[in-house]
Amino acid sequence: MTPAETPQPGDANEGVDADRSERIVAGAFGLAVIAAICLGITYWNGGQTQIEGVLLATAFGSIGIGIVVWAKAFMPDDEVTEERKSVASDEEDVAEFTADFEAGTTGLKRRRLLTSLAGTAFAALGGALLFPIRSLGPRPGRDLKVTPYAGAVKRLVTEDEQPIRPDDLPVDGVLTVWPEGHTHAADAPTLLIRTRPTQELHLQGEKVGWVVGGIIAYSKLCTHVGCPVGLYQAEEGLLLCPCHQSTFDVLDGARPVFGPAARPLPQLPLDVDDDGFLIATGDFEAPVGPGFWDRGR
Numbered sequence: 001m002t003p004a005e006t007p008q009p010g011d012a013n014e015g016v017d018a019d020r021s022e023r024i025v026a027g028a029f030g031l032a033v034i035a036a037i038c039l040g041i042t043y044w045n046g047g048q049t050q051i052e053g054v055l056l057a058t059a060f061g062s063i064g065i066g067i068v069v070w071a072k073a074f075m076p077d078d079e080v081t082e083e084r085k086s087v088a089s090d091e092e093d094v095a096e097f098t099a100d101f102e103a104g105t106t107g108l109k110r111r112r113l114l115t116s117l118a119g120t121a122f123a124a125l126g127g128a129l130l131f132p133i134r135s136l137g138p139r140p141g142r143d144l145k146v147t148p149y150a151g152a153v154k155r156l157v158t159e160d161e162q163p164i165r166p167d168d169l170p171v172d173g174v175l176t177v178w179p180e181g182h183t184h185a186a187d188a189p190t191l192l193i194r195t196r197p198t199q200e201l202h203l204q205g206e207k208v209g210w211v212v213g214g215i216i217a218y219s220k221l222c223t224h225v226g227c228p229v230g231l232y233q234a235e236e237g238l239l240l241c242p243c244h245q246s247t248f249d250v251l252d253g254a255r256p257v258f259g260p261a262a263r264p265l266p267q268l269p270l271d272v273d274d275d276g277f278l279i280a281t282g283d284f285e286a287p288v289g290p291g292f293w294d295r296g297r
């Protein structure tokens, strides 16, 4: 549109254009409300990433279109030249504009409707964006600090639920076991290692009594980022994590001696029940794997 065609106040076309702009703004905000509501419904019913993306884009896009059209059609855009020192509007100008705006003489007739729709669009979108908070899931409680070993005494079993006697594990042998009934628990894999009679264990306090016939048990979850530790160098009594080469000294409480792990593998208290099978008399001495408890290290 050339300057000559630009509607001027009082032109017959001005009212038509204002009506059209108002309809566009109302339609845009209305579409944003609908998109936000649909976004909430979609999320609540299980969610679908692509649909949620389209609805989110529609809601934001519609709000953007509404704001832009509103600004272009109804906000003053006269070119004004003033002395730099008097750029700010004086009280008289502000009062005059406010009076015009309140009276609707800026060309905006359905200001209350559009304002309400704009507020509703933002509120609906804000409400829909709150829904993903639910995706954070339930509070973990103490689940991160305990494993299925907590509570009653439990037999140690292989992956196929077979209990183990101490003699089943040869010297230098390594076996992955779980607490009976929990062979799928991600936090319970445990390494049983039978050390050599000639290898001296350097354990502290009650942990000395957690060893049965040279068999010692540690969590299999690396304390770096949780990879399964499983490479045993029997000669040196060292356990290696294949992910980033953290190395733990089995003879010294699984203390990390190399690599990024900062914490020993937690030890499990072992004993033998009346039938001669290996049992855990309690949970690991400390939380297993990596976690928030390592943040201060």
Ligand code: FES
Binding pocket: 222, 223, 224, 225, 226, 227, 241, 242, 243, 244, 245, 246, 259, 260, 261
């Ligand atoms: S996960 Fe074991 S060293 Fe990184």
